[in-house]
Amino acid sequence: MQSFEYHCPTEIIFGKGAELKAADKIKKYGGTKVLVVYGGGSVVRSGLLQKITDLLQTAKLPYETLGGVQPNPRLELARTGVQQANKFKADFILAVGGGSVIDTSKAIAHGRANPDTDIWDFWSGKAELTKSLPVGVVLTISAAGSETSNSAVLTNEETGKKAGINTDFNRPCFAVMNPELTYTLPERQIACGVTDIMMHTLDRYFTHTKGNEMTDAIAEALLKNVAKNGRIALAKHDDYEAMSEIMWCGSLSHNGLTGLGAEIDFATHKLGHELSGKFDVPHGASLSALWASWARYVYKEEPQRFAIFAERVWGIHHEDLNETALAGIAATEAYFASIHMPTNFSELGIGKQDEKSLQYLADRCSDYGKKTVANFKKLTREDMYNIYKMANK
Ligand code: NZQ
Ligand code: ZN
Numbered sequence: 001m002q003s004f005e006y007h008c009p010t011e012i013i014f015g016k017g018a019e020l021k022a023a024d025k026i027k028k029y030g031g032t033k034v035l036v037v038y039g040g041g042s043v044v045r046s047g048l049l050q051k052i053t054d055l056l057q058t059a060k061l062p063y064e065t066l067g068g069v070q071p072n073p074r075l076e077l078a079r080t081g082v083q084q085a086n087k088f089k090a091d092f093i094l095a096v097g098g099g100s101v102i103d104t105s106k107a108i109a110h111g112r113a114n115p116d117t118d119i120w121d122f123w124s125g126k127a128e129l130t131k132s133l134p135v136g137v138v139l140t141i142s143a144a145g146s147e148t149s150n151s152a153v154l155t156n157e158e159t160g161k162k163a164g165i166n167t168d169f170n171r172p173c174f175a176v177m178n179p180e181l182t183y184t185l186p187e188r189q190i191a192c193g194v195t196d197i198m199m200h201t202l203d204r205y206f207t208h209t210k211g212n213e214m215t216d217a218i219a220e221a222l223l224k225n226v227a228k229n230g231r232i233a234l235a236k237h238d239d240y241e242a243m244s245e246i247m248w249c250g251s252l253s254h255n256g257l258t259g260l261g262a263e264i265d266f267a268t269h270k271l272g273h274e275l276s277g278k279f280d281v282p283h284g285a286s287l288s289a290l291w292a293s294w295a296r297y298v299y300k301e302e303p304q305r306f307a308i309f310a311e312r313v314w315g316i317h318h319e320d321l322n323e324t325a326l327a328g329i330a331a332t333e334a335y336f337a338s339i340h341m342p343t344n345f346s347e348l349g350i351g352k353q354d355e356k357s358l359q360y361l362a363d364r365c366s367d368y369g370k371k372t373v374a375n376f377k378k379l380t381r382e383d384m385y386n387i388y389k390m391a392n393k
Contacts, residue, residue, distance in 0.1 A: 001261035008255045010148040011174040018178040019138050023059035029134045029173040031092025034063040035085045037105045039097045064088045072276050073100040075156045082111030095137045099144025106152040106170050109133035123163050132169040138176045142247040143193030145254025147175035162277035179243035191339040192284030194230035197253045199287040203266045204259030206376040212262050219258040220312045267374035268294050274365045279350045288341035289348040292333040293390035298377040299325050344393040358388045
């Protein structure tokens, strides 16, 4: 096990009616003027936004609202949010929604705390983030894990670049998690969420670091659990136990625990962000469309690791190591297909790409050949091109 520092301070309030505690928690973390951020309208239609603003009113917490966050959240709306937060003198940002709303809220918090810096400077690495505002979360979709993660992902719509930053300033101070709030999710979003949760775990699991028994066991249990409950939830959207398991897996998958003490990879996330940046495809779908291609391309780096995965997660064993490794990859791909997630570009809905487009994706992901990404196999620009090509069916 490698040395690590781990700090995951987010207070979790989990279960039925958890959202009723939102105002108390805002006060607990020092909020006195709240900017409430939400998405394209699901929380208006469900009545959740009204419920939350009523709570703020009763608690005598002044607030303003900012809606309209889109999936693959855009930089420009976050900039608008910073302006609004500055004008209103907000000292707390409350996200009511999923990863896109939470990441926008994190960006607004950073911008509000650093009014002289354009927020994209933090994402492009031009400026270092040294302070932010507290962010609280009322979670409505189990997927990105942003409610406890140290990450925030934005798309710069001018350049088509989708990028994340990792910093402990991205950890929300609290997350309200009521699985009932996810009952209204469309099937596609449940499946995208399950995929993303699996991928946060898989993108950490494939590592050359040895002897990480506890971390591996958490990751394997999480993968089996989310795959099983994903099937149940897709058949019955209001299954409280299944939605609870998926919701908790979502947070655990991306709070750092499933990769603690190991060198992590995140190749598929990096490759997938280029697809979302160019084609605006849902995050989870970008990942399932690429994972098996990545896995078949890199498994020879350490077939043993893929064989262990096949055995422990899917219960597959063949005498031949490579056969077991490949069967584990096929089983994962078959699982994605069984929950109607795409496993190649055509199924993703972007169609078969021409040569120029594949070159563009590899250029963008490698910063025009200037950098490699990931660790299980450090991917060069050529590797990226080859993986995109394998998924280009
Ligand atoms: O916008 P509304 O109308 O609310 O609808 C949303 C949206 O269309 C809908 N939805 C959410 N809760 C719902 C609901 N519909 C009905 N009932 C509900 N209860 O679901 C759609 C997707 O929402 P979004 O927030 O985009 O989903 P998700 O949580 O998957 O977030 C995806 C974003 O997070 C980033 C992704 O790249 C993507 O931009 N990620 C963030 C991470 C992080 N900060 O740690 C890590 C991830 O790897 C990921 O990159
Ligand atoms: Zn993800």
